[in-house]
Amino acid sequence: MTPLAVTSLTLTSSLGTGLRPHVDALLNLRSGLTPCNFETAQLDTWVGQIPDEQLAPVRGRLASFDCRNNRLAQLGLTGDGFGEAVAGARARYGARRIGVILGTSTSGILQTEIAYRFRDPATGALPSDFNYAGTQNTFSLGAFVQAQLGLEGPASVVSTACSSSAKAFGAGARMIAAGLCDAAIVGGVDSLCLTTLYGFSSLELLSREPCRPFDAERSGISIGEGAGFALLEPASANNPKGAIQLLGVGESSDGYHMSSPHPEGAGARLAMERALTAAGLAPGDIDYINLHGTGTRSNDSAEEKAVFSVFGGSTPCSSTKGMTGHLLGAAGIAEAIICALALDEQFMPGSANTRALDPGLRIRYLRDTVRQPPLHVVSNSFGFGGSNCTLVLGRTQ
């Protein structure tokens, strides 16, 4: 694919709002995970939660969008001068020439979960102030972000579970390549809700301690919430030296099972190979891999096989979910941004909470952050339904 410049980035998670607290956390292996005290959930697990008091209500002309997911989007858009960067792009390209492609898995479903507690005892009706389009609908995130940023170009929300916001990069790049827009906001937002907490609990995939990716004793995921956004523009000679670029996207399906990965990681391997092909790079060109690494026994084991089969055992790699938790539909953008930070700040992140590595690992897994400058990095995201996506990012020389 034609490389695209990533000209502005911002990330909000339990580690903080904006890029700086994420760099600090990644350098110091600080985890944002805390014992679950979310809403009315009574589950023995840990979460990467953003304190409720930081999530200001959506007010004014966009009040119909008010829900936890859009509050988180609103907070996320305040970071790192992202709004100003978009305003600049709007002035350059026009509001109709900037696409918005975001990923989410559950959007504002929490609003519906709460509304179901207040159904009319006689008719069963939901409370009259329940607004479906602005909250629960999967596209509400896209409509809200478009309105908040004053954009009127093409838009859609990718919802492929935990690969959603990685795949948003692919859709955004295609939209620019097809001439439907000149630039695109890509990213994603997912927020805590009872559906995912109790859903993953029913699958016995929630860890009772902070998740420990690729640890011999790993026992499941810690769910987190977050919002991340990136502005993609055609690469230009004016981009500064060391600018971050999206070089390749690879997508595949497992065709195996709805909620278990292919045991040999066959679909994951294809996603990585396709991403490398799209980037015109060989496995040996990659300096660091940010793994999907959820901390479940089956995901980490399948991904290990896939990564080893493509890259062998010498490429440094790690999962950063011990710090952020698993951001589900926002995992792809969060980890793409973590990769961009690694490129920009010249380090390779280690893995918080991983104590004793799984003795079966053949890949070169980083437990500690190393101060070494990568040039090309890969980020993996895999989701339910066997949906796989790999991104390749690079720093211009």
Added chain:
Amino acid sequence: MRLFVESVGLLGPGLTGWTSSRQVLTGAVPYAPAEVVLAAPEALPQAERRRTGKPVRLALFAGMEALAASSRQPEALATVFTSSAPDGQVIHEICTTLAGTDRQVSPTRFHNSVHNAPAGYWSIALRSQAASTSLCCFDSSFAAGLLEAGAQCLMQKEAVLLVSYDVPYPEPLLSARPTVGVLGAALLLSVEASPAAFASIDLRLQTDVPTSSRMQDAGLEALRAGNPTGRGLPLLQTLAEPSNALVVIEYLNGTALCVEVRPC
């Protein structure tokens, strides 16, 4: 962007398959709405088949019909699934459970609640490892899916199957989100005029278009206006008897997706 249509799939009230619906769409045979029968997809292993809800069955029927009418290799075909919502029945059941005292959510319901469940079952049915995405754009989901399928066709230089499907929620969500009919449509698109191609479509976004194309029959127009996939019906009508025609599909923020159809 210019694409070629190789085959179509369709399932809706009184629209049982593309082949038998073409004359209904063109008006040669009167439209008679009837309840949609959604069979469990034969292509799925038995254990998976039992677990499928309406949206999965609908999407797989429409997609499989388009696939069967083409000579494309099923497992290599990239797909774009688009719908205004995940499985409404599953969402209703999960929210009901979570509002009760015992919050034990069924694992099957949970994995069926994801928006990309039809894509997941599709890839399992066909043992496909091809690229696939699942989109939502509220009432504009059909247009968003067509744009993504078209962009993917052009960029990857490969055929792409678009599957658009929409099933109304059960109450009480139906009152909060009123839609009508169970409707699924699929278009198999290619980037070159292959021997199978029967029409070309040129897609462009335009802001100064006054009105969207409508269906002449009142029943079909109700489906177009009331079901997000229905917004694609005027395009399907034109494809049922291809002629040089412009189809205008309402999109976002006052923009329309204009589709120029030409027979080939």
